[in-house]
Amino acid sequence: MMNKQMKLAKRPVGMPDESTWVLEQNEIPTTESLAEGDILVKQHYISLDPAMRGWMNDSRSYIPPVQIGEVMRAGSAGEVVASKNERFAVGDFVSGWGGVQQYAVTDGRGWYKVDPSLAPLPTYIGTLGMPGMTAYFGILEVGKIQEGDTVLVSGAAGAVGSIVGQISKIKGCRVVGIAGGPVKCQYLIDELGFDAAIDYKSDEPVAKAIRRTCPDGVDVYFDNVGGDILDAALTRINRGARIVICGAISQYNNTTAIKGPSNYLSLLVNRATMTGMVVIDYASQYQEAGMQMGMWMAQGKLKSREDVYEGIDNFYDTFKRLFTGEKMGKLVLKVID
């Protein structure tokens, strides 16, 4: 048995190709080789997130870039199989930043125990993990939603957007989601209870569709995509609107300059605010948010959907789905049985 690890081989320009990473097989660390305080985690599931693209650029950001030759950074969930750390026992299930590999050694900082009897492991790297926390703090703390607000969210069928919309419904907002294709749009309405959905791949221009589905304008726009959709949303915001900049997946693989929002002066006309957010700032409040999200799930108010693919060898093909949109909900890779 070996530990398969996906390492960054080079810095991509534009959309990464398969040679961006290299799959290595190394010895699985033994219990004896662990330093005092370390644990060895058998990582069943790896989280695939759009933010991974940004971590590969050698530029100043909110965390250091992944270095060439390092295991690709990723959230993960698995089982402790060896421990020299009193916080964790063999058999504990845990989640943390284990990277794209089958076995991870860590001192446990930033890792926490999870209970697979309450929710499946993949949910802990989705709705009960970083994407869920991003949605929770983004829409409540940055978006500052109030009952009766019209909330518009892009990437609405994705790991973050689907939770943003559902939390907004729980809080008494009118919710409109933007997603690609009729299947996702139907899912938003039928399964997640959105009030309306906009298929940005349809013939109807997005600005027109926003006007149709948000007749009272947009109070909060939660943006995961940037580009033309952000510009369209800016044409329909209300006075005092809050725009949450969570991501810009349409721009991450640009080889030319990012498309800035041409309609940003709508912020002036409408005295609106555009604010960027990064979930790790809210780490001290994860616990209470997790409890709240768990309760909503238990009450059936919050649905979690993971799209699980298998095999670390399929990492690249699965990663690509983040950008083609060929997935539904949270994208997860199962890397070991």
Add this chain to the structure above:
Amino acid sequence: MMNKQMKLAKRPVGMPDESTWVLEQNEIPTTESLAEGDILVKQHYISLDPAMRGWMNDSRSYIPPVQIGEVMRAGSAGEVVASKNERFAVGDFVSGWGGVQQYAVTDGRGWYKVDPSLAPLPTYIGTLGMPGMTAYFGILEVGKIQEGDTVLVSGAAGAVGSIVGQISKIKGCRVVGIAGGPVKCQYLIDELGFDAAIDYKSDEPVAKAIRRTCPDGVDVYFDNVGGDILDAALTRINRGARIVICGAISQYNNTTAIKGPSNYLSLLVNRATMTGMVVIDYASQYQEAGMQMGMWMAQGKLKSREDVYEGIDNFYDTFKRLFTGEKMGKLVLKVID
């Protein structure tokens, strides 16, 4: 004697040309012709502001556009020469929205008395008028400056920017101004006490100049210009920075799409906020702000500079200076002796 009035003749595309307005001469209203509650103001001074350009577009904004055939909207200051309103007596000096004309009839709503023995009339449409109020509320309420912050302001030698910088100095900030040409830059440092000035017309790229003059990064950026300078500022903001969108003079005469800020994802990386503001939202607080500004002026802490041109016939040539930058401080037109 006639009342010369500058009326909007057509909607400009791009930079307005002289035929955008037409100068008419009409009878000066008589006292007898005033309705009950009206006053007649002899308007000595007209305020010229970048916002005028936006008011000429037939598009949804924070106030209705000026209609074709209407007197061009403008702030003004003058003397009451006839009154059927008990709030105002003949001989009172007043300021309001009198438009580009020598005599204005108004019911007095939005007009207030000013005292020319405390400050010259042009100051009441500059530092003690809308531009000053814009600076005051923009930097304090939206920019939320704190002692020790580094404040960067564009259009720094202009009516708003020069006050933004001085208020920031009063509040204990480090202040860097961006202006066009060495004369304005020297003025910022020598006369207004800015800590540094950036000449955007010099050979040094603005982003590099910001790095040089703001070694600790930018906590608050007050933007009057938009375009490339906004993009440059976005590269140097600190975590939690506040960007105040007050105007975008570089973009007002565009015939193609406005240039959106390509670097807007710096908001995400730095958890920063970009907020638009319109001064009229703060009308209920003008009085206290005016008193504060007046005290600062009396104490010599706040300097006001008006650049006064003469003759309503010279309206167009003077208006153009807003966009060429050939002016210093608040641009004012004296339209009658």
